[in-house]
Amino acid sequence: MKDSYRLYRRAVDDVWKGWWVSWPLSARVELGQVLENADGRVRPAGVLSDRGIAFTSRPGTPHNDYTYDTQGSASVRFKAAGVAADGFTALAVADFGAQVTFEKDDAVLVVYRGLTESGVSDVRSLAAALVRRGWDDWDGTLLAVTDVVSAASGTVLTAAEAGAVAELRLQAGAGQAQLGLADLASRASVAGRRRLGLEWLGTDSTPFFRVVRLRKNWFGKVTKDYGPRQPGRGAAPVPVPPVLLEEAQDDPQVVLETVSADEQPAEGLTEPA
Incomplete structure (x- = not known):
């Protein structure tokens, strides 16, 4: 099976190209968080407010549910609660759920519901604040x-081999008419699996984010014009x-x-040493 991160990254690039992804998928990222990207690793390094940098956030903007299915290679069959269905081996008759079958290996199914985008509203003030800190530390x-x-909820599955199968138990009352891929993220749980690779189901996640930094040539310009920085000065x-x-x-x-x-x-986010 190919690297799970590469498979997932390639899958979400159809819509979220240019955005960083929370990895592992359970990792949470916050607006105003500071990260350190060094030695091939990204580590949490506090938040802007800890460094005396204030910012304002703009109101959250809702997005449509996001679904991705590698070239239609994932087929989905839904099962109503209280009904026996051929081919389902892990779900009980009383369960409401779905069976996902992957036709190809390394196929990916990504579903996110309840998406909301938030961001820094005053980038000019943030830039000036980072310049002040860049002058120091x-x-x-x-x-x-x-x-x-x-x-609000999400489901990510990959196939380790062709013919991989997952049976998902879905939340009762999610609505059993006109079901679609987005319903696979309705607070689901995996009841049965065969030949799956990556398997993640979660709620209240932060799958995508953007980060900025002071330009490298800015540091060079400051050093040229004002000399190297001096600790504490x-x-x-x-x-x-x-x-x-x-x-x-x-x-x-x-x-x-x-x-x-x-x-x-x-490797995704790693904890500070």
Whole structure:
């Protein structure tokens, strides 16, 4: 079976290209969280407020439910509660559920419901605040989470071999008319499995997020113009030059860059040592 992260990353890139993904899938990311990306690993490094950086968030924006099925390779059969159904071996007659069968190996099924996107509302102020910290102790390994997509529930399954099967027990009362793929994330649980690879079902997750950092050439410019930073004294024994703050306020993209998803390590978030 191919690497689970690569399979999942490739699957969600159809809609979420450019976004980082929470990995492992159970990992939660918060708006305003600080991450350290160093030595091929990403570690939690506190939150912006711990570093004296305040920010405001914009109201959450709802998104449509997200579903992905590798080239239609996953077939789904639903089973009504109180009805016996041929081919179901793990679900009881009383259960309401579904059977997912994968025709191909390395196929992926991704379903998220109740998606809401939140983000930093004033990027100009954030850019200026990071410049102030960059003048002192914020370096090029630190990332700030500026956008987060949360999900009320989700289901992610991959096939280790062709013919993989999962039987899911679905929440009673989810509505048994006109069922579709999105219903597989209705607080489901796996009742039976065969030849599955990755298997994750969860609630209140944060599957996608964006991060920014101070541009690497910004640090080079500051060093060239003002000298190397000195611990406890900033880049030089003088206050932050107003021109740097004005530059950040006028055009945040001059000092900030969104970090490409290609830079996200496959190992995902690791705990600090």
